[in-house]
Amino acid sequence: xxxxxxxxxxxxxxxxxxxxxxxxxxxxxxxxxxxxxxxxxxxxxxxxxxxxxxxxxxxxxxxxxxxxxxxxxxxxxxxxxxxxxxxxxxxxxxxxxxxxxxxxxxxxxxxxxxxxxxxxxxxxxxxxxxxxxxxxxxxxxxxxxxxxxxxxxxxxxxxxxxxxxxxxxxxxxxxxxxxxxxxxxxxxxxxxxxxxxxxxxxxxxxxxxxxxxxxxxxxxxxxxxxxxxxxxxxxxxxxxxxxxxxxxxxxxxxxxxxxxxxxxxxxxxxxxxxxxxxxxxxxxxxxxxx
Numbered sequence: 001x002x003x004x005x006x007x008x009x010x011x012x013x014x015x016x017x018x019x020x021x022x023x024x025x026x027x028x029x030x031x032x033x034x035x036x037x038x039x040x041x042x043x044x045x046x047x048x049x050x051x052x053x054x055x056x057x058x059x060x061x062x063x064x065x066x067x068x069x070x071x072x073x074x075x076x077x078x079x080x081x082x083x084x085x086x087x088x089x090x091x092x093x094x095x096x097x098x099x100x101x102x103x104x105x106x107x108x109x110x111x112x113x114x115x116x117x118x119x120x121x122x123x124x125x126x127x128x129x130x131x132x133x134x135x136x137x138x139x140x141x142x143x144x145x146x147x148x149x150x151x152x153x154x155x156x157x158x159x160x161x162x163x164x165x166x167x168x169x170x171x172x173x174x175x176x177x178x179x180x181x182x183x184x185x186x187x188x189x190x191x192x193x194x195x196x197x198x199x200x201x202x203x204x205x206x207x208x209x210x211x212x213x214x215x216x217x218x219x220x221x222x223x224x225x226x227x228x229x230x231x232x233x234x235x236x237x238x239x240x241x242x243x244x245x246x247x248x249x250x251x252x253x254x255x256x257x258x259x260x261x262x263x264x265x266x267x268x269x270x271x272x273x274x275x276x277x278x279x280x281x282x283x284x285x286x287x288x289x290x
Contacts, residue, residue: 006032013044014060030121041066048081061090072105169269177202191241207237225254247272
């Protein structure tokens with residue numbers, strides 16, 4: 001007996017009790033799988049739907065009321081049972097016609113009665129090996145997905161930690177020029193909460209731009225960034241919630257999606273309050289021109 005398949009569950013379906021007994025006896029002699037019996041198509045459906053898992057079905061074709069083809073069709077339209085492999089058994093004379101119909105309704109194999117014992121056991125073991133290999137591959141894939149998900153989560157937390165604690169203001173803008181992400185430094189600089197800033201446009205926070213002209217202004221940013229990739233150290237002013245002018249040096253970088261297309265802009269701004277004093281304008285202008 002092949003003990004390695006003890007965790008597998010096999011459903012045999014035949015309206016003839018003698019055939020069921022013979023099948024069970026044969027299978028249990030060679031394979032350690034758990035065997036379920038069904039004397040009709042309806043009983044087979046009930047077992048397949050009620051059991052937590054059925055790994056393989058040996059299904060007789062010629063049965064009254066609901067034959068093997070009809071039973072297979074009913075199994076294939078249900079999500080829980082649609083992937084269970086089916087091996088058909090038949091004593092029908094029109095074997096080619098029956099085989100084609102069997103494969104059309106989703107059979108993985110087709111055996112003729114009287115049953116060749118070795119052939120049937122080999123088919124069962126082959127099916128179990130394929131299922132086993134598929135499960136191993138799925139487990140490997142699930143492990144890799146879980147590892148990659150955890151890695152991405154760590155990277156995301158690391159990136160979030162950086163921009164949450166950086167001294168410069170960070171604003172992320174979408175293709176409409178609306179703010180989609182800010183960090184605490186930006187909230188402090190502009191005297192807004194993050195919830196208030198999300199959804200505002202560039203024209204709401206940059207001094208030089210009127211809100212109604214913000215989209216056209218943002219379009220010029222996009223055109224420049226698509227060509228250059230990044231524009232750095234540009235002098236401008238934020239307008240805070242209380243109306244204060246906040247002089248800034250800031251950079252703009254194109255944000256790209258997985259396909260490499262521009263999908264927004266990242267702005268990083270340094271508060272220059274305290275640097276912009278009378279007599280220091282030339283030094284700042286010189287720094288900007290370098």
